[in-house]
Amino acid sequence: MRAEDIEKLKCLNVFRGVKENTFQRAIAPSFLQSFPAGTILLEENRPADFLYIVLDGLVEMSSSATGDETVIEILGPVNLFILAAVLNNDICLQSARTLTPARILMIPANLIRELLAEDHDFMKAVVFELASAYRRTVKELKNQKLRSGAERLANWLLREERSQGGEGRLTIPYEKRILAAYLGMTAENLSRGFSALSAHGVNIKGLQVDIVDIGKLIDYARPSPLIDDGEPRLPRD
């Protein structure tokens, strides 16, 4: 593992303030693997044998029922997934698939559970990670229940613009059909959503989006810190 990877891992909430020994024991027996785009990392309804950490690339968390499929979350570096299933020693509620070539660290689930019992600081970091994940999911639920498709798109654009530097433009980092599934709409409806937003300060060309009048877009989207702002990645104390 590269020194640069170690640095990345230490940025994770879940390793913050953790004993060096715990950290070393966690990564020593773990697999660092590179996967091509489109690899299925795990499928829902399977036991969670590893905790996964994305070091590079994008991973889509999805779920399906009766033919329909939806995207729950899309993770970039550095993020972890299926922590809750690992802790509960339970099956996964979501499938995971790489959207781009990706480098992923896989830590054996029982090792995580061992370390949890041994290192109080690790446990504390896990508590904050879970609390944040929970709050993010509640926000997503509100997003789905309280807003229309076009509103969800508008707010996603605002969030993405900010995280891509706040320069008034952004690049959609994956296929539009995936964005559509994440936003809870069909690809067709996403297209129409973009057309509708052209009246509210948004120009789109391919995957390139220009927000020509951000005030107008904000007026339309009505973003709320109770729905949109990401949970702080650092626990305050």
Added chain:
Amino acid sequence: MRAEDIEKLKCLNVFRGVKENTFQRAIAPSFLQSFPAGTILLEENRPADFLYIVLDGLVEMSSSATGDETVIEILGPVNLFILAAVLNNDICLQSARTLTPARILMIPANLIRELLAEDHDFMKAVVFELASAYRRTVKELKNQKLRSGAERLANWLLREERSQGGEGRLTIPYEKRILAAYLGMTAENLSRGFSALSAHGVNIKGLQVDIVDIGKLIDYARPSPLIDDGEPRLPRD
């Protein structure tokens, strides 16, 4: 506080296996209060000063944006709420309101955070509680994104029938408009949902629901353990 209440509290996931001392310290300075139906216990966007535990009655967790309101969760005894906000020392994402007369224990938030640092077993219990809450919310998100209104209703009926004894009938424990908001539909649409389900083995009269043909209802609802089954309230180990 009654002995019976102490028993109830000890049933909570979050106090399971916790030191007697921690438990006593948690409840000693806490307020046990009775509220009439319709009391607003807390409003979203406010700091979380207490951890709330429902000992009797029903509490509705809701959220609103731009005029619209939705119900996120409905809690009976014995359940806790806003644990995540308490741990993060952050604002609440949801409002809480009693639906019936209710008895609620309120534990000061900073006390919770203190105890967390002192009692490793308490922290461990909190980890499992949070992991379960997270998984429940992911399931609810899937419920919303993957199913139609009538399907959500059908699956809610199946879950409720089971938790009310599995006798093929159930009583809706609150107003239908609240059920509608919880299921993510309008009151009118809920009405139509019930009419539609009469073709799938469901009879309704007032708040009384009879499931005359549960096989038929299951065929229609297609319940899934990845969406519907409640998270186990006891961590396995």
Added chain:
DNA sequence: CGGGAGCTTGAGCTTGTTCAACCTTCGTGG
């Protein structure tokens, strides 16, 4: 240059919402 994948557009349809009227139940006051 041709082919294919992803995206867009349009038409028709399904689902869900809105608004208004009406019905039912229940509690209150004449």
Added chain:
DNA sequence: CCACGAAGGTTGAACAAGCTCAAGCTCCCG
């Protein structure tokens, strides 16, 4: 004790949002 009113629930009609299907477009890549 009945009458009335208010609140919750249901029903219907019109409308809006979203989905499906099919056709056509664009862009990338061989």
